[in-house]
Amino acid sequence: MMTSYADSALSVLPPLVAITLAILTRKVLLSLGLGIIFGALLLTQFSLVGTGEYIVQTASQLVWKDGELSSWNVYILGFLIVLGMITALITVSGSARAFADWAKLRIRNKRDAKLMTIFLGCVVFIDDYFNSLVVGSISRPITDRYHISRAKLAYILDSTAAPICVISPVSSWGAYIIALIGGILTAHGFADSGHLSVFIQMIPMNFYALFSLLLLVCVAIFGLDVGPMRQHELNALRGNLFDESKGKPPGAVTDLPEADTGKVIGLFLPIAILVFATVYFMVSSGAEALVAKDQVFSMLGAFENTDVSFSLFFGSLVGLIVTVLLAFQQKVELSMLFKGMSVGARSMLPAIYILLFAWTISSVIGQLETGKYMASLATDNIPFALLPAMLFLLAGITAFSTGTSWGTFGIMLPIAADMAMGSDSTMMLPMLAAVLSGAVFGDHCSPISDTTILSSTGASCHHIDHVVTQLPYALIAALVSLVGYIVLGFTGSLMAGLVCCSILFVISIVILRFWARKCAI
Helix, strand or coil: CCCCCCCCHHHHHHHHHHHHHHHHHCCHHHHHHHHHHHHHHHHCCCCHHHHHHHHHHHHHCCCEECCEECHHHHHHHHHHHHHHHHHHHHHHCCHHHHHHHHHHCCCCCHHHHHHHHHHHHHHCCCCHHHHHHHHHHHHHHHHHHCCCCHHHHHHHHHHCCHHHHCCCCCCHHHHHHHHHHHHHHHHCCCCCCCHHHHHHHHHHHCHHHHHHHHHHHHHHHHCCCCCHHHHHHHHHHCCCCCCHHHCCCCCCCCCCCCCCCCCCHHHHHHHHHHHHHHHHHHHHHHHHHHHHCCCCCCHHHHHHCCCHHHHHHHHHHHHHHHHHHHHHHCCCCHHHHHHHHHHHHHHCHHHHHHHHHHHHHHHHHHHHCHHHHHHHCCCCCCCHHHHHHHHHHHHHHHHHHHCCHHHHHHHHHHHHHHHHHCCCHHHHHHHHHHHHHHHHHHHHHCCCCHHHHHHHHHCCCCHHHHHHHHHHHHHHHHHHHHHHHHHHHHHCCHHHHHHHHHHHHHHHHHHHHHHHHHCCC
């Protein structure tokens, strides 16, 4: 029988151990493994035999649970492998080089290359996993050509993944949040409220998502390279896009031969087909779920009920088929195709290992009920005006500790709604938005977050390099947001909160520009 730690600070220790060791040692698998073992020891009351049995059972359930395949995990792992193959085949066919040559005539400097990547990240918003991996595959040839570090690319990918998805109603995130909010509003007597309209009303209240995106654009335009990011950009100028002393990062396929017959369409068409096929499977799987529930079809309803991992996997398979056919059409040798697929699949193994360990520690953290403990810190002793800011911080800490935004949404949104109804129901939406905002902030900072892992994979960047270089920017956007929520809480005015955030944001940019000029690259 497992011991509950929902009311104990001990529940925070395993993720804290894993995160601290990962940052200090830069050995992600070792750190996650030690965190898993420590958490298992707590759950089994330090029984060595029980700990071993628990870890084996938890790890096996990632693939097989309750007598059936753990389809979500298996499909996501399959998606990673297939996307690795597609990326390698695009390289082998010479299409990546052809695209880089084509873009060289249109994208003339580093700033344009970064803005192009941001634009693609904002356009491909159906899912954060999809965003990070697909946009990374498209952008790497361009960012490499202009000596933009892989750490900077990972930051761009991560900052256009969750922040875009969390404010987009037509995305896997938006559908999930709308479904959660719909249930919360109905439970509190707001059944007549349009759930989609409520979600749209909350977009300007999601301060972190908005200002992290604005900060990213300013970083791209003004070259605001601060903290560890500056050293990575200096290294990139010398031709070292990532720290080669640490070996190749996940997703790296740099040792492949390239055909001389590559065409730009060999990159664009597979990615376009991949996008359309994934959207098709998302809508069709959601439609099937609606039929099973005897509900009328709607696009929003389809996205609320879609099977994301299924859609990503089968969409990627369609993309792989198209990539192979185009490679044949470009007369790429069969041996090169097989080598590309093999190298591409193997290139994703480091990311898969990290993801499996991250999922395992997430299961351990779930058993420890770390999220519930973090939520219990929301006491009645805090002045009501500070509740939005407190919820932002608490959601951030919870997401950082657990490595999951969605889990934080599920835990913290009902608590935020209950607190609002117990004090001032007019603050319901700002407090819900503060939770969404804080969860994305914590997710951005956490080394055990799957979206952070996949952003580093999409950029072919060493994972901890991405975490450390993104942290200063995440903290700046979080500070701006925190002050905005404090002002919103005291004034009850969204406009006052936005104006205050904007003023502080401009001051931050001025300071960063001064610092960047002082330490100019």
